[in-house]
Amino acid sequence: MNITELQQNITIQYCFADISSSCRKEVRTGPAYMFLFIILSCISLCTVFLNLLVIISISHFKQLHTPTNMLILSLAVADLIVGMFLMPVKIMELADSCWYLGQVGCYVFPVINGLSLSTSLCSLIFIAVDRYIAVSDPLLYSTRISVCKMYVLIVVGWSFCLWYNIIYLYFNDHFFQSQINCYGECVLFIKYYWVIVDLVICFLTPCSIIIILYSSIFKIARRQAKAVRAVAVSKCQGDKVSKLSETKAAKTLGIVIFVYFTCWIPFYISSLSFESVTSVSVVWTVFGWLLYINSSVNPLIYAIFYSWFRESVKYIVSCRIFESSSSRFNLFPEHM
Template sequence: MTVQYCFPDNNLSCLKEVRTGTGNIFLFTLLSFISVCTVFLNLLVIISISHFKQLHTPTNLLILSLAVADFLVGLVVMPVNIMGMVDNCWYLGNMACIVVLVINNLSTAASLCSLTFIAVDRYIAVNDPLSYSTKITVCKTTVFIISGWFLSILYIFIFLYFNGNLLPSQIMIRCHGECVMYVKYPWMTVDLIVSFVTPSSVILILYSFIFNVARRQAIAMRSVMNSTSNRKVAKVSFTSETKAARTLGIVVCVYLVCWIPYYISSLSVENMSSFSLLWTVFGWLIYINSSMNPLIYAIFYPWFRASVKNILTCRILKS
């Protein structure tokens, strides 16, 4: 690693730490690949649900909202972080820094909001399937999605403003060529409650209810099938129960694994820059969650595989 200056003609320039070597090149290549995959997978989800009218259902609209948020992570957040890791310099000015900070925080907040709405949607579908179509409609779901994005934007603006990261006059930089978000310790606690504890609690509680309801339904169906000596159907019922439990376990585990380290570490220090090593590692865990979401919520659906086949073969261009 060679040390230079981000802006050699400026006496207040930050140090430029150019990271070279085989290990760094491999790391940047891997992260770039993850970014491209995140954009590509989420773009497939967006095109699929937007293009095919048969997929315009409440649940799929929530998946679309999640895909849009994760698409922003792969398109903007990941490349910007990779650029910062290469030489630790910011060349685009304060206004661009503010825009990136807003998109960074908004995409993760909207992604969490969409995950929570999906949990609520699945709970109602499993707990009250007969009245689900009347309670959850496309119009109501659209209103919830718009409201969720609006509240996410409002919270992010308040969060950035009171931590001195929203206005150019507020930004405190140690040197020229730096784009760093500082968070005051009291706001770390607030953000922990709003952005992690609350949605995590909702998701865990609802998915536990979903699992219990699905298990009771599977047991009831299995007892009925056993009474009619239909062993084959009972076996299918048991397989469905196991598959549902495994899918819900993957959803919850990936979510918690990606988010818990970030918020636990945020309480251990008063200020952490966005370029510190620990913050970078835990931040990328959250970004990787955006790569996993389309795999969990979309790729295992048959309609997604069928729509991807139509997209990749350009059949969607036909009337």
Template sequence: MNYTEYRQNITVQYCFPDNNSSCRKEIYTGPMNIFLLVFLLCISVCTVVLNLLVIISISHFKQLHTPTNLLILSLAVADLLLGLIFMPVKMMRLIDSCWYLGKMACCVLPVINAVLSSASLCSLVFIAADRYIAVCDPLLYSTRVTVCKTSLFIILGWSLSLFYITMCLYFNDHFLPSQISTRCEGECIVIITYYWVIIDLVVSFVVPCSVILILYSVIFNVARRQAKAIRVVKNAAPNKQGIEVSSSSETKAAKKLGTVIFVYLACWIPFYLSSLSTDSLISVSVIYAVFSWLVLINSSVNPLIYAIFYPWFRKSVCYIVTCRIFQSSSSRLNLFPKQTPR
């Protein structure tokens, strides 16, 4: 589709016909817009459903009340709220250029998105730290990492996210309702100054990304050394089956860690690289819209990485879908028939 055909698919109206200061409304009805809307709608629904299943599973079944699963629960709550609150608003802008929610909502919604995204990143860091302790110091894991301590860290992570975004609001005038660009009624343009883009790049990407990469690198190296040690022991034994088991475990661990790192970097690097190319980041720019959606898609991928790969999640989903969770004592059902839960 060329530019002329694209313009023919746009019907120009006014956001508020009875208001003389109303902005012009552009309704995008092209096939590409419809396809994109349907695709993102599916992403939003999957984000809500998958994270809701994770939340119900961990909250309902007593057997899943472990420190690691509490961190996954915190991550799922942040991702669920992103899919439930922020994604539908973003989809509205794909079919209608007008902003109908008022100036205050224009200011508050980006803040909600920032807080939830920061809380999600904090959960990812805590999950990496939890796995680091479990692999590198397994004998003391149960004493060093408890449900109570993990709950305190989750509260701390959400509090730090809220505090950081509050500081952004305080020092960045463009986030204030009185400073938001509204040349006409029905417009919402939030501008983030360049120096805050740099600060956010360091605080929200470089630091957590570095921590996650370092921790998972150490985890992988330790797991590989442990697998080699097991292989040496099994080589000395007549039974060679253990070699295949250890090699398979090492391969699975490498794939899972590689998936975690790749998805995290693939979703966040394009957004921050694009933000460095301009003096200010405008919320209505095409580049901002595309890469911010890529960051949001990470919220639908997180439950796939941290939950669906686990057998207990698949079994708990079966109980939820078949409504067996409404039976008496269903919270004490055994989700680990073959092994004791860690």
């Protein structure tokens, strides 16, 4: 797939043939584009499927109604919105460059887009804070953190993200749409100073918090592993427990930070190289999809690595969740 091949497969038409002010449609056809659309559609379906499994598991099984899992549920809901609504709209827009959802849809879509991505990041931060408290002070964790408190925290987080995104779009003149040139166009123009503001609020700050907290978790896990090794019945058993704890902490830290950087750094670094960014630019399209793909990877990191998720998926796939007592199934077998 190369640029020349893609350009040769673009046919110019109009978004709305019966409207004189209609925008031109760039119908992208050919094997290269078909392959791209199939890949993106598969990513969208996988994002919806994986996050639905997480949502059904945590919502259905009472054993999973814990403060930490409420945060994972919030993360899955945000990522589900990305896979179910944002990705299909972007695929449709990429197919022929037209906007078919009307002016109201043009106003609402960027709000939903920003809300889902920012709440996903917000949930990652809350999960890091929750894990830090659980590791640093496990004896008092149950008294300090409850499901009800976590519900309040989640509502506050979603409300803040919604408030921030409305302000972000308002000051970038999105709700006025003064720069729309033709019918069938929906373009978001981001002013450069707002790129800087967004970089600090939605990247540098979350990045710093996550790195600091997971680094602290790793250090605490190492200290606890040494303590377990010191009091173990045999030195051999102690070494085994220590190595397992340190390996698990290092693996979690590495995966979280690597995925976070991989998905978010390219977008912001590229945005800084332009005086302004538009939603139809190559930068926004390519690196914006990296942000979406992060929503596909999140359930893999925060749920699939847990034994309870694998157990709940077995019950869901086998339709055993429709049994009357299924909500009380034990997802933590003694051998696991």
